[in-house]
Amino acid sequence: MRRIWRTPVVPTLAWLLACLLLSAQVNAAERRLVVVGVHESYPWSYSGAGNVIRGxxxxxxxxxxxxxxxDVQFQSMSYSRLLTEFQGKRLDFASPVAIDVPGAFFTEKYLPFHDVAVTLKSRGIAIDRVSDLSNKTVIAYQEATKVLGAEYxxxxxxxxxxxxxxxxxxxxxxxxxxVDVVVGESRLSQCLAEVLFGRDQLTRHTVFPQVSYGGxxxxxxxxxxxxAGLKAIRLTGQYQRILSRPCPPLQ
Incomplete structure (x- = not known):
């Protein structure tokens, strides 16, 4: 009986490219794009060189x-606008959200914020309790009276x-x-003072409790x-490595 030899079929370049394109399209379809709003607040989230959001x-x-x-598309904005945009459902995800928003789902806490009062060390201003902020010139972040409560x-x-x-x-x-006093997040105040005016010039007055926030x-x-993603990066140590970074440059 005559033996018939068959030549293997070699895929053409066009066929291979078509397969690669189809695979890329499938992978793209599997990835979701979400719009995330963050508070413009160095060093947590801020617009650096080229208006690229980082932090x-x-x-x-x-x-x-x-x-x-x-995939994530970030938008950075003031805190008042962040809340307005989120409450208007123009954002898929907002961070941080420090007030109650009816109907929203809240994540576990991942931002260890500590609001403090800061003064210039050279002025020797004493602030031992919240009531000591009375009769001073005080500046704070937007919505601070809502976040910090009735005593403040x-x-x-x-x-x-x-x-x-x-x-x-x-x-x-x-x-x-x-102004005499700035009220705001401790790491933010310290980093801004350090990169703008040099280290060790502020006194931190810890008159507010430390409160962590989520999105x-x-x-x-x-x-x-x-x-699930937050749990994953905590397990790998990536979360702690990000938190442990020194004050970055503003640009």
Whole structure:
């Protein structure tokens, strides 16, 4: 019987390229894009060179979602606008969310914030309790009276009090001695003072409790995915490595 030899079929280049394109399309379809709003707040989330958003909070959120095959489009804004945009459901995910938003799903806490009062060490101002903020010139972040509660609101009601979105400007006003006290997140205040004016020039007055914050979303599935991603980066040590970074440059 005559033996028939068959020549192996060699895939053409066009066929291989078509397969690669199809695979890429399938992978792209499997990846979800979510819009995440963050508070413009160096060093947690801030716009650096080229308006690229970066920072500790940014990197934690990006890493958690990346572990779940989710792409993220970040938007950085003032805290008042962040809450407005989230409550208007124009964001898939917002961080941090420090007030109750009915109907939203809240993540576990991943931002170890500690609001403090800071003063210039050279001025020797004593602040041992919240009520000591009375009768001083105080500047704080937007919505601080809502976040810090009734005792704080009562204290600053007798102060020359302003809430401002621009944290760098707050620190500049402090060093220009146009305000006595800046109320805000400890790491933020220390890093801004360090990169703008040098180290070890502030006194931290720890009159508020340390409170960690998380984010919020309207989508229960997205919440579960973020929680799983956060757990994953904690297990690998990536989360702690991000938190342990020194103060980064502003640009």
């Amino acid at each position: 500790i909070e940014h990197d934690i959120i990006a890493a958690a979602f990346e572990s779940q095959n989710i 609101s009562a204290a600053v009601s007798t102060s020359r009090y302003t809430e401002m979105a621009n944290r760098g400007e707050q620190i500049r006003l402090l060093f220009d001695q146009r 919020a979303t309207w989508d229960r599935k997205l919440l579960d995915q973020f929680q």
